[in-house]
Amino acid sequence: MGEYRWASACLANIYHNLCNASLKAVREVGDAMFVVQFWAWEHMPWIAPVQRPDRDWPIDHPLRGEAYGTRWLGHTTCDKLAQHKLDEYGRRFERLWEGEIVFDSYTENIVHWHLQQFPDHIGQWCTRVPLICFGTVEWHLPDRCLRQFGREQCIPLEVPDSQRAFHGRDGRQGTRDWPTKLAKFITTWDNRQMQDIVTPTQVGRMGYHDPYLDRYRQTSARYMTPEGAIDGTFADGIERIKDMTTGRVELGNEDVSFIRRMANSLLGCTRAQGRDHRRYPPMPAPPPPPLQVDVPAPQPPYERKKSKRVRERPNVPDVTSY
Numbered sequence: 001m002g003e004y005r006w007a008s009a010c011l012a013n014i015y016h017n018l019c020n021a022s023l024k025a026v027r028e029v030g031d032a033m034f035v036v037q038f039w040a041w042e043h044m045p046w047i048a049p050v051q052r053p054d055r056d057w058p059i060d061h062p063l064r065g066e067a068y069g070t071r072w073l074g075h076t077t078c079d080k081l082a083q084h085k086l087d088e089y090g091r092r093f094e095r096l097w098e099g100e101i102v103f104d105s106y107t108e109n110i111v112h113w114h115l116q117q118f119p120d121h122i123g124q125w126c127t128r129v130p131l132i133c134f135g136t137v138e139w140h141l142p143d144r145c146l147r148q149f150g151r152e153q154c155i156p157l158e159v160p161d162s163q164r165a166f167h168g169r170d171g172r173q174g175t176r177d178w179p180t181k182l183a184k185f186i187t188t189w190d191n192r193q194m195q196d197i198v199t200p201t202q203v204g205r206m207g208y209h210d211p212y213l214d215r216y217r218q219t220s221a222r223y224m225t226p227e228g229a230i231d232g233t234f235a236d237g238i239e240r241i242k243d244m245t246t247g248r249v250e251l252g253n254e255d256v257s258f259i260r261r262m263a264n265s266l267l268g269c270t271r272a273q274g275r276d277h278r279r280y281p282p283m284p285a286p287p288p289p290p291l292q293v294d295v296p297a298p299q300p301p302y303e304r305k306k307s308k309r310v311r312e313r314p315n316v317p318d319v320t321s322y
Contacts, residue, residue, distance in 0.1 A: 008140075009133035010035070016136050038069040043102045046092070049076035087225060094228030098205065103147050125149055128157070129192040130185045134178050137185055143197045152200045153212045238266045 013031045021029035041048035051072070126142045126149055142149065143156040179186065188195070206213065223229040242263035245256050 008131045011140065012131035012133040012136045012138045015131065015138035019138075034069070038072060041072060044100070045102065046100055047089070049078045051076050090224035091227055094223055094225060094232065124192055126151070126197045127192045127195045128197055129189050129195050132182060132185055132189060135176060135182075137182060146197065146199055147202055147206070150202055151197075152202045153206060153210070154199050155212055155215055235267065238263050242267065 010032055014033075014035060017029050017031040017033075018036070020026055049072075126146070127140070128143060129140055131138050131140050139160055141156065141159065143154065146153045223232055242260060245260040245263065
């Protein structure tokens with residue numbers, strides 16, 4: 001296979017384990033979950049521990065200034081965080097507001113460091129390619145999180161069906177010639193420069209009724225708790241009432257004006273008053289990048305054929321003949 005790309009291999013295993021962890025029967029998740037934890041702390045400060053400045057890294061420490069995650073290895077405190085309360089985190093996620101998710105592009109110091117250490121990596125951040133680690137194949141789909149790269153978020157493309165063929169692999173099928181079996185995926189990876197997702201640069205914040213967000217609310221599970229569903233449905237209903245009364249107030253119709261003012265006040269009580277109520281024109285998904293090879297169709301999971309066992313009965317003499 002030439003040379004290894006350990007960052008891509010690590011991401012492939014993380015994606016694979018996160019997918020398995022989404023199943024209801026799964027109780028544990030493996031792999032380098034500290035990478036996911038660091039990402040969550042960086043982009044969701046309200047769940048991150050508070051860093052204490054009472055410890056500094058020694059000047060001769062081998063990781064000082066090299067790894068981005070090392071800044072979380074100092075003294076931290078979690079006194080203000082809910083611990084072992086999944087319901088509390090679920091309700092908190094459902095009440096997120098503008099600014100509580102740091103969903104911006106990479107900072108200049110990170111980009112500068114990558115340009116020095118890995119000059120060819122930045123061009124691969126927005127490429128739609130398979131990530132390969134021996135028998136694990138997971139797709140890198142940046143079109144689902146373009147805001148993280150400073151680009152305008154569009155409606156993402158469909159997930160390639162071929163990756164489902166490799167989700168049932170657990171390493172117990174024996175030795176495989178992976179370079180030959182995954183040759184088409186490897187060829188797609190080698191042509192990753194042609195798989196870039198191109199969208200305009202993000203300007204300002206995304207409106208509440210952006211085509212991507214409207215599609216997300218229509219196709220995704222928005223709520224994790226009954227309380228969140230009640231609050232969200234209430235806010236959506238009040239916003240609809242406000243839209244129906246805005247611009248339709250006839251001269252002297254005080255009832256309609258009162259309904260609009262009351263709807264605006266109720267939206268303020270639900271923290272939804274700051275919604276961007278503009279309706280945006282639909283934005284089509286970007287054309288898929290041209291693949292140089294045909295992605296293989298999904299294969300059925302490997303099943304070992306069971307041979308029918310025939311039991312032979314010993315010859316027993318016929319006692320009735322005596």
